[in-house]
Each structure stands twice: as structure tokens, then as C-alpha cells.
Amino acid sequence: MLKIKLLVSLMAQEDLTKITTAELQKKAKIMRLTIFTISIAMIIMTIASAMLSVKKGFNAITITAICFFPLVIIFSAQLKKINAELKSRTN
Secondary structure, three states, rough: OOHHHHHHHHOOOOOHHHOOOOHOOOOOHHHHHHHHHHHHHHHHHOOOOHHHHHHHOOOOHHHHHHHHHHHHHHHHHHHHHHHHHHHHHHH
């Protein structure tokens, strides 16, 4: 339940300057893990859907990997903002 709350708080637009450095580092770590996990899942889904398409033809499961791509883009953009804020605090 805690991870869900953290992901929801990551997705909400918030002022990064008001968050402590430790919290930003924690959010960055969670975002990296989330991006990695979704990317691995997309790769597995792409391989599975390609094999399924060859055997049974095109169906709805074929495009599921594509549907997760916007999440990777959004999370990557948020991670970039968090890293920029962390970098500005170290300088």
C-alpha cells in the first residue's frame, strides 16, 4: 500500500523545491526502479505478443506493450526533473 501511495505522490505535480533532499533521493530511486520494471515488462510483453501474433494472428494483446510506453515517457520526464533538482542542490 505504501508503494502505491508513493507512486501516486510521484505522479502528482508538486513543487520539488519544497521537498527535502532525502525525500527526493528516495523518489528518484523509486522512479528508476519503476521505469526499469515497466521497461522489462514491456520487453516481455512484446516478445510474448509477437509469438502469439505469429501463432494466432493479431489480437488485442498484441498492442498492450505499446500502451505502457507513455508511462515510461512520463516517469522518465519526472525523473529528469528530480535529478535536475538534486543536482541544483549539490551545486
